[in-house]
Amino acid sequence: MSETFKIDETVTIGASIVKYRVESGPYLGPGGTAFYVVSDPARTVFRTAYADAMHRPTPVFEAGGTVKIDGGTHTLLAGPFDNGTGYTWWAIQDASGAQLSDGQHVMTDYQPPAPAPETFEYAGVAYEVGATYKDREGDRWTLEELPVDASQSYVWRLNGRTMAWESTALLVERYGPLVKVEA
Structure with a gap:
């Protein structure tokens, strides 16, 4: 049928x-x-x-996305590949780090890769929105929103407090360099 x-x-x-x-x-x-x-x-x-x-056309997957295979989550490393008979397969990695291949027909619950973080560049350094940075005195600064330019204020928080007067240019000039740290 x-x-x-x-x-x-x-x-x-x-x-x-x-x-x-x-x-x-x-x-x-x-x-x-x-x-x-x-x-x-x-x-x-x-x-x-x-x-x-x-x-029905095979769904479009993208390397870096994740899929479920037999209930386990796998990351798509490379593909899609076709063996010449219409069988579509991917190089994948399971949760333990083991790398293998499997057919796209057994993959469910596709999740696209996480979007690249928003960044702002000043003086040749890219600052990531939501990331925390440590200044030369050890204080932690978090970039709250993407500024329009280096002179825009209202974008940084110092140790959890909004510092409305701080622009990226002024912050880097007074307290830099800023080094990204894990939050």
């Missing part, structure tokens, strides 16, 4: 990566085989496709 597809659903046919849109169907073809009418995304080329050859 073949899958049922909905109108306007995106599909691929056979081992091809070309995406088609389901226009209508299913219809009963020769020998009782179900088929659909599909089109290219621009709806300029129409054709028929047997339901048994149609597939």
Whole structure:
């Protein structure tokens, strides 16, 4: 028994990566085989496709994201790779640090990689929003929000207290260098 597809659903046919849109169907073809009418995304080329050859496109994963395999969380290291038969696999790492490979078809609950932190550059140094830095006197400063420029104030907290008068330029000039520390 073949899958049922909905109108306007995106599909691929056979081992091809070309995406088609389901226009209508299913219809009963020769020998009782179900088929659909599909089109290219621009709806300029129409054709028929047997339901048994149609597939929902493989979700787009990205290296650095995580997936579940048999209940365990794994990090995607590299991929996707295709062995030439349409089998898509990834190099992955499990929670213990062991590196292996597995097919994308067994991966569930994909979570994209964490976004890169927001940073602000001043005098050739990148400061990360939310990060804590230690000044030359040992005080801890936290960059609260991304400043528009180095003269903007209201962005730093000293040992948990907002220092509204401090701009990045003034802070670095008076107390620098600022060294990033673990919070």
